[in-house]
Amino acid sequence: MTTNPKGDEGKTAALVLGCPQVPVQTGIALYLSYSLKKEGIEPVIAGNRAARALIDISDPSRHYVEKFLDLDLYIELLAEKKQDFDYHFVFIHNDAGVSYAATIQALSPAPVIVLVYGEHFREVSDMIEFPCEKIAAKAVHNPMPLRRKLDEVLPWLVSSQ
Amino acid sequence: MACVESMNYEILLRNASFRECRDYVRSHCAEYVDVSPGYRLFDMHMIGVPPISIGLDGDTIVFPFTKPCYGTYLLKIEDRSEAEKVRALKKRK
Structure with missing residues (x-):
C-alpha cells in the first residue's frame, strides 16, 4: 500500500530522524529534502x-x-497499515537508530535507505544485517562526506526503485 | 491502556543494545516469546531488530523499550492481562 499524505499520486519519502545530538543530522536532512523535491x-x-x-x-x-x-x-x-511512503530514509548514529530502521524495514514493503554517520559509523553500520541501502560516512560536525555520498547514489536510488 | 512511561516499571538495563536485551530476556526470564517489530504491547508498537524477545515470569513482563535519545531500556512491569496476552502468542506458535 502506498498512500501519500496528500492523497495524490506524487511520490513521498519519510525522513526518519534520530536524536539530534550529532550536528550533521539537521543539515543533511534539509539537504536531502531539497534533493528529493528536485526529483519530484x-x-x-x-x-x-x-x-x-x-x-x-x-x-x-x-x-x-x-x-x-x-x-x-x-x-x-x-x-497499523494506515499510511505508507515510497521511500524511508533513516538517520542512524547509534544502536537505537538501528532498531528503528529494522522496525521500519519489517513494517513497510517500501525501500529503506539508511544514512549512517557519527564517530562510530563503522561499528553502527556493521550492526545492520537486514536488507537496505546503506550510505555511511564519518560525519559528525562536517556534513560534506555524507553529502558527497548522497549525491553519488540518490539519483540512482530514486530512479531504480 | 496507560502509557508505559506512566506505569510502575523497574529498569533492568539502561542504554543497552538490542542484542543485550534479547540475551538478558532469554537467559534470565522463566519463559519468553519472540515477536516481530511493531507488535503492540501496552499502548505502544515495539521497536527493535527481529526477533524481539519478551520475557514472562508469572504476571511480570520484561521487554525492550527504545527511544531515539535514550537508547534501549529493558523494563519490567507487572500486568496480568498483558502477560496472558503475550503468553497466548506462545501457545499459538
Whole structure:
C-alpha cells in the first residue's frame, strides 16, 4: 500500500530522524529534502519533538519541508497499515537508530535507505544485517562526506526503485 | 491502556543494545516469546531488530523499550492481562 499524505499520486519519502545530538543530522536532512523535491518526491519529516523543531526553525518559509510527523505516530501508521511512503530514509548514529530502521524495514514493503554517520559509523553500520541501502560516512560536525555520498547514489536510488 | 512511561516499571538495563536485551530476556526470564517489530504491547508498537524477545515470569513482563535519545531500556512491569496476552502468542506458535 502506498498512500501519500496528500492523497495524490506524487511520490513521498519519510525522513526518519534520530536524536539530534550529532550536528550533521539537521543539515543533511534539509539537504536531502531539497534533493528529493528536485526529483519530484515530497519529503515528510518523522522525528521526536527536538529533531522536528530543529528542522522547523531552519526552514521557516517551508522551502524544503512542509510535512512533519511525530515519530511514534509514524511507527503507528506503518504498523497499523494506515499510511505508507515510497521511500524511508533513516538517520542512524547509534544502536537505537538501528532498531528503528529494522522496525521500519519489517513494517513497510517500501525501500529503506539508511544514512549512517557519527564517530562510530563503522561499528553502527556493521550492526545492520537486514536488507537496505546503506550510505555511511564519518560525519559528525562536517556534513560534506555524507553529502558527497548522497549525491553519488540518490539519483540512482530514486530512479531504480 | 496507560502509557508505559506512566506505569510502575523497574529498569533492568539502561542504554543497552538490542542484542543485550534479547540475551538478558532469554537467559534470565522463566519463559519468553519472540515477536516481530511493531507488535503492540501496552499502548505502544515495539521497536527493535527481529526477533524481539519478551520475557514472562508469572504476571511480570520484561521487554525492550527504545527511544531515539535514550537508547534501549529493558523494563519490567507487572500486568496480568498483558502477560496472558503475550503468553497466548506462545501457545499459538
